[in-house]
Amino acid sequence: MAKSKEIKTNAMRILDRLKIEYEAKTYECKDFEDGIQIADLLGLPHDIVYKTLVAQGASKQYYVYVIPIEAELDLKKAARSVGEKSVAMLHVKDINAVTGYIRGGCTAIGMKKQYVTRIADSAQGLEYIIVSGGRLGVQLKLTPEGLKKASLGEFDDITR
Numbered sequence: 422m423a424k425s426k427e428i429k430t431n432a433m434r435i436l437d438r439l440k441i442e443y444e445a446k447t448y449e450c451k452d453f454e455d456g457i458q459i460a461d462l463l464g465l466p467h468d469i470v471y472k473t474l475v476a477q478g479a480s481k482q483y484y485v486y487v488i489p490i491e492a493e494l495d496l497k498k499a500a501r502s503v504g505e506k507s508v509a510m511l512h513v514k515d516i517n518a519v520t521g522y523i524r525g526g527c528t529a530i531g532m533k534k535q536y537v538t539r540i541a542d543s544a545q546g547l548e549y550i551i552v553s554g555g556r557l558g559v560q561l562k563l564t565p566e567g568l569k570k571a572s573l574g575e576f577d578d579i580t581r
Contacts, residue, residue: 430555432530443563450558456490467491470551473527478505485529485538492580502539502577528553529572538574545576
């Protein structure tokens with residue numbers, strides 16, 4: 422009987438290539454579930470689970486923000502962080518076209534293009550965080566520094 426091969430997401434392949442340690446956590450998921458539902462399903466503390474948001478600046482450039490699942494992105498801080506006058510959240514229908522990922526499977530690692538990425542500074546004090554793995558039903562556990570390196574991101578105060 423053939424052994425089933427682990428399916429790697431683009432994000433996992435990038436982490437492997439960069440030799441960044443991670444642990445993939447999988448779960449059954451047919452439709453979009455928000456980060457809080459996923460954390461509860463996997464029995465994870467909410468403060469270590471982060472969501473990936475995409476916004477567009479007044480300049481029409483796209484930006485990626487990784488914040489705790491219970492936090493809200495502060496649009497003024499987010500804009501200031503990337504040198505924009507203002508930013509607005511990307512409409513759900515545009516997520517795939519801009520990032521290559523679908524809602525609920527969007528991660529800052531391995532988007533179609535490399536966008537300026539900011540990670541909430543609250544992540545810096547954590548041993549590890551959990552982020553989407555690039556597909557529904559896949560979460561990645563890695564260090565905040567690992568996420569920063571893989572996403573070419575920077576830490577900043579971007580939440581309220």
